[in-house]
Amino acid sequence: MSKIEGVGRQRRDNTDSDSDSDRDMLATQPTVFAPGEDRLSMKELRALAPQDEAGRNRSMGLSEALIMMVDDEMLNIEMTEAFLADAGYRHFVHTDQPERAVPMMRKEPPGVLLLDLSMPKVSGLDILAAMREDSVLRHVPAIVLTSSTDAQVKLKALALGAMDFLSKPVDPSELALRIRNTLAASAYREYLGQHDGLTGLPNKQRYRKDLASVLDEALASDHPGALIHVGVDNLGRINDALGRGVGDQLLQRVAKRLASCVQTEHGGELSSEQHNPSLYRFDGDEFAIIVPYMEGVPSAAFINKLLEDSTVSFQRSGFPELFVTCSVGVSVFPNDGSEPDVLMRNAGLALRHAKLAGPHRYEFFSPQFKDLALSRLDLSAGLRHAVSRDEIELLYEPRVELASGRVVAGEALLRWKHPSGRIIEGDELMDLAGSSEMDVVLTEWLFELLMKHMKNWRSAGLQAVPIAVKVSLANMRPSDLVHLVNAALANGVDARQLSLELQQVSALDNLPAKEATAIAGLRKKGVRIALGRFGASASISHLRQLPCDEIMPDASFVRDVERDATVQAMLLGIADIARRLRLSCVACGVETAQQLAFLKKNGFEQAQGRHLGEPVTGLVFAAKWLTRGGRPVRISTPGDLS
Template sequence: MEGDSLSTQPTVFAPGEDRLSEEELRALSPQELIWRNRTVAALSEALIMMVDDEMLNIEMTQAFLTEAGYKQFVQTDQPEQAVAMMRREMPGVLLLDLSMPRVSGLDILATMREDPSLRHVPVIVLTSSTDPQVKLKALALGAMDFLSKPVDPSELGLRIRNTLAASAYREYLGQHDALTGLPNKLRYRKVASEVLAHARDSGTSGAFLHIGVDGLGRINDALGRVVGDQMLQRLAKRLASGVQTEAEGELASEHHNPTLFRFDGDEFAVIIPAMDGVHSAAAFMSKVLEDATASFHRSGSPEVLVTCSVGVSVFPGDGMDIDLLTRNAGLALRHAKQAGPHRYEFFSPKFNEQALSRLDLGAELRHALGRDEIELMYEPRVELATSRMVAAQAIVRWRHASGRVIEGDELMDLAGTSEMDVALMEWVFEQLRKSMKTWKAAGLQAVPVGVKASMANLHPRDLSHLVNAALAGGIEPRHLSLELQQVAALENLPAKDTAAIALLRKSGVRVSLDRFGRSASAIHLRRLACDEVKVDESFIRDMDNDALVQGIVLGMGDLARRLKLNCVAPGITTAQQLSVLKKNGWDQGQGPLFGDRLNGLNFAARWLTRTGKPQRVPVAGDA
């Protein structure tokens, strides 16, 4: 029965690796860490401050506490000096008399409560007063405990120990992540401030690393947050082990070792206090990427590999301000994820410029649809063997008020980062439906039209809903080709969640794997059944001047033919590119060489016919 129960539950451990024991999991928890690290001996090092107008009381109390094992004390019988002394010394606990001349203990408590740096100092009141109202007022002002004089030494020792332990535990919880036990963002800022201060004094350099889990949201959606949390715990353990190996090494400074932190959501961070150069950080990054990999599987489902991406900002080169370096590392992480999973990027000033530009553009894009600033253009796709126009490519173009034109892949990426991808897809399908209705009314035969769909933020079920709504609106399945981009996001989804795309193919919609060779690779062909591959435009652009790139392009064409997939070359600009592709049996191509991008009416007038017989595309130099 136990084996059957376990077989139905997801696990987050690679095959051949034992499940983490309960003891190991608890070892990551704050409770275990605090009681493991805050022993009685450690608590005895806490600074105890005593404020009493009778020095004899102070001396007797200190004698009691010294015998109990406490070692560090600071005291004053001048209560008016107590607050200033606390700001200088910052005690672990304050033993405070209430009945004192000039400045009473209640006055000191009231001042502490209004001071952000002192309001959390634990206070034990020692007083001979028997007035219950005085006791209540002291507790209301923040006192944690209350002992009446004369005080029993053993009881005082126990009260101090419990107060210090509770304070240490509270401090720990405030600076550590509850799920993984790692230091949190608050602790990150404290350590970062210390590291940067030391770097300014010593002239050393270091780095901030931000580590993001690739596709954690999709794991949570598909398998539940419990599995996602378990995966984060597993990754935390692996990353912590890797970072710990660098202690006292070449990436450590005189005062700090490399330290791992947990940020909110799917993000971790590492502060490298010192390094000789970027090559040191790069070597460490490769190790981090190796550590930040885990797999999980459950009965009846394929194994899912979880990876991380890393963004890096280097000080002093990228700044010496905590907020600036943190933001720069975050920007670098975002670019790493956009380039594909399981990679790292160093910050570049251009990232900041791009981020500011995209932030402004993303906000404007939300209003661009309503202002009719966006239009749908069409580009002919040509059968290379016959030079006939056999299909079209839908291209979204935004003529920004500044005069800048943003279109194609750039606009699709912007829509994804601005959470406008669904709205833009809906708009594209609506415009395509209108175009096809106009073509049909004019007696012209429509051709298949390729529509780009980024899967970075779009769930297959949502895409299926959008496509089915377009089909219900009058678009025929045979006239629609979905060109899927950022398909790496589909890797972490169970087969049942990607089945929606298979159902679209079954209905007659063609499916294309776009940007092949860049954000899509042969491994995605195993997971995603499709009709064609469309190579990344950069390969075609560089064919003329790079024999290696040309070899890669021809190899991708051979792979497609072996798999009986249509192979499309976008961005063809020269007759030389066309000649090489035709000679090596490529199926289709598109690009400036074959004609301009046109709106729906002009495209129909130039390329569509009443008979449906495809027109030949005249190309200079084409035999």
């Protein structure tokens, strides 16, 4: 029976008596306006007309909003249309056939709906019910015009989504105010739905919508463009150390700097015919920039300007001055994709790789990033179950004094035997654990097993050597590391037999002084501190802020020392820094006799790597390298050290 595509048929079948009584009460309708009040003075009209300030958050003013009226009396519609035209509302549609109302709204949703309740064939309640079932129309504000005084009728309309009521005959002044206020509230709600509350920038939803428009233009005009994702480096550390309030302040400052940088490009070489570069708050610590046209030198200059302008400093009483940097990931369309979601994902992947390479860097998307991301995702998921499945084992690698050839220490090495047969160990495993926030769990597990091994060695009367433990600070706070070490010392581990090889030490840059000095407190107890992967994730600047006993150049230096003169010079420079600072320098990753010969020739004190001894279990390590009160065991390798 219903002509709104069947909507409301079942509801009326089940509530025939209710509908009939409702319509009986609403049978007789007066005109929409009270007699003699169908026109207002020009002064009154100006006072009630759409205000510019009310619509400032929208791309067009409230006067541009579409107002729709559904009423079976054409006189009511004509009077209302004339009044709204005088009041400044230029877009008005109507129907006196209520069965057409919902299809009309689906074709073009109005800004506000003026709805009569009592109409033949299809009632206003039926229309509200149909709107409620529509994902778009349910958000259209409806003002009900009714002469009913029955509270139950109003409750039904409210339950179906009506926003406001006006009793017939309607006072024109009140109608004007209700329309203006409803449109203003709707505009503000729309603004909140498309803007970030912290920075005021357009949000992810607006980003995706605008990107679709820019892509359509770029594909039609056959010109390139780009998405740039900007991520604040180490924001999580700042939130943990100084509180989320400080982190929010930093995000606001970065947003202002980025907005200024993007604004200067409007109308320039990065703009297309229809669009200018635009900035968005994407998610968490990320911002996004749509560049409608991006090719050649201007793009590189803009990216470098973004990196420079987004660097901010922050000083808080009692804390060191922070210098916060950003990293950048770029995807270019159409080369890297022609769909918004694909391009957004690829820009995000490029940003992740930029951050993995270190802070304050940028990367363009490469198809390899996707393959690596999928592989890393699979490995990260598997790593969370690896410990409980006994897939992780703790091995020990000997460290050798090159002058004597004797084992003077050992390094604890985690190895993951992946079900696929792949072996993941050492720095690769630490990086994977850090990116999946499993490094803390693995470190706790390592310390627990190490304490058991060292206790067994003492019980057997073996002469133990110091054991170095790789510790990533990517997700572990120094104070948490102190708790682990103190627990080991309380269980009988000699502090002099423990060395901490710190990795990802850049995380210390944004920590409060109390956290940064926690490492120094361990050193005072006799625990040796080493800067791991020096020259890669650790630099000379970290030597100034973190007292240590030894530095360990990244294994890539030894790996490339035979074929790259620049690497040779850098490795020798690191060794010279260590000597001048009276620190030990431990060469890592020695795998060939030629590498070993280079290290001996240039006066390196200690080294470790497979050429000097394969990683073995705790039992084998004890049997092979530890003695009962005697001198340290001398290694025997194909390349004699003597």
